[in-house]
Amino acid sequence: MSVSGKKILIAVSGGIAAYKIHFLIRDFVKKGAEVQVIMTPDAENFVTKLSLSTLSRKPVYSDFYSDNGTWNSHVEMALWADVMIVAPCTANTLSKMVHGMCDNLVIATYMSAKCPVFIAPAMDLDMYAHPSTKNNLELAESFGHSIIPAESGELASGLIGQGRMAEPATIFNAVEHYFNSDIQSRSLEGKTVLITAGPTYEAIDPVRFIGNHSSGKMGFSLAEEASKRGAKVILISGPSVQTLNNPDVELHKVTSAKEMLAKVFEFYDTIDIGIASAAVADYAPKEVAQEKIKKNDENLTIELVKNPDILKTMGERKTHQFLVGFALETQNEEENAKGKLEKKNLDMIVLNSLRDEGAGFKNDTNKIKIFTKTEKKEFNLKSKDDVAKDILNFVETQLLK
């Protein structure tokens, strides 16, 4: 992936380094990105709208209203952007950003933006070293913004020290790296997510078991995606051939439902989010034969007893955890899914119907509907990796409520 096709919002504030922004805009446009430039009123003293709009191929705005009386919607621009870059970011603009001093188009747009924000500060060395700037940069970082530190060198004042805006190539690389690494947001940073995955195998004798066709793929995709978003991930998987590409995920392999239950409750008190994607066997043989059962009789009867319902037990013991269940149904899908949401005391349930082609168990794709007590959302057929993103996006919006 590169920046091609990405929507880049560049906010220019009033510092001498504004002249370097032309090179940054040119680099993004050359690589196929769409660039929208906005500027603070003071930035117009350093660079012209004409040169910036010629390079970006879009009108450049510095006020809420244009001369022809049209409104320049800060909300629209903010929501349009895949990333916002504030460069150069003066001490004044930085301070307004972190304290919500919303007195111009740049700050209003910044405060409406939901995308990642990159900040390239530029100021004289003493201003850069000042405790207030340091505090403001720390605050910006605590909001999850990426700071591209100022570089050392000769400054406009003639002094030499740190304060020069990072070179356009450095800013470009930071943004390109972000798109490449696909770490689009560390939105689950600080959260612990427990995921159950795969089938369970219930032993009949030393060589046979009762199992099912679950591949474990959905749970593994969820684990990788949650980890990418910064969560601590505990993945408890029944027998599955899936492999993990992410060393940060803590994988615990189990075989039977009882083992899965015990493992889940080793961690249950410490987790924030529990996602039960395992296809747990509902029944297990009452007795496990110590020796291989011989094929002597015409008929063989194995008495089965109900397995513990892991997710239901999680629901019963819920204190603060956000619980997500799965329902794989063949009839009365929505009714059954909603019934499980209630019965198991869940916050959210993901329904996949075996009637939908490409959905469910063994496929690499899935088609889901999500229900909470009050909401319903339907999704198209997608790869399980993309379905994992949809599920976690939905969880995150619920956590914000």
Ligand code: C5P
């Ligand atoms: O009741 P049903 O098996 O359809 O519920 C499915 C949901 O409950 C899934 O999220 C599954 O992981 C979980 N479950 C469980 N333990 C069981 C049975 C199901 O955790 N014994």
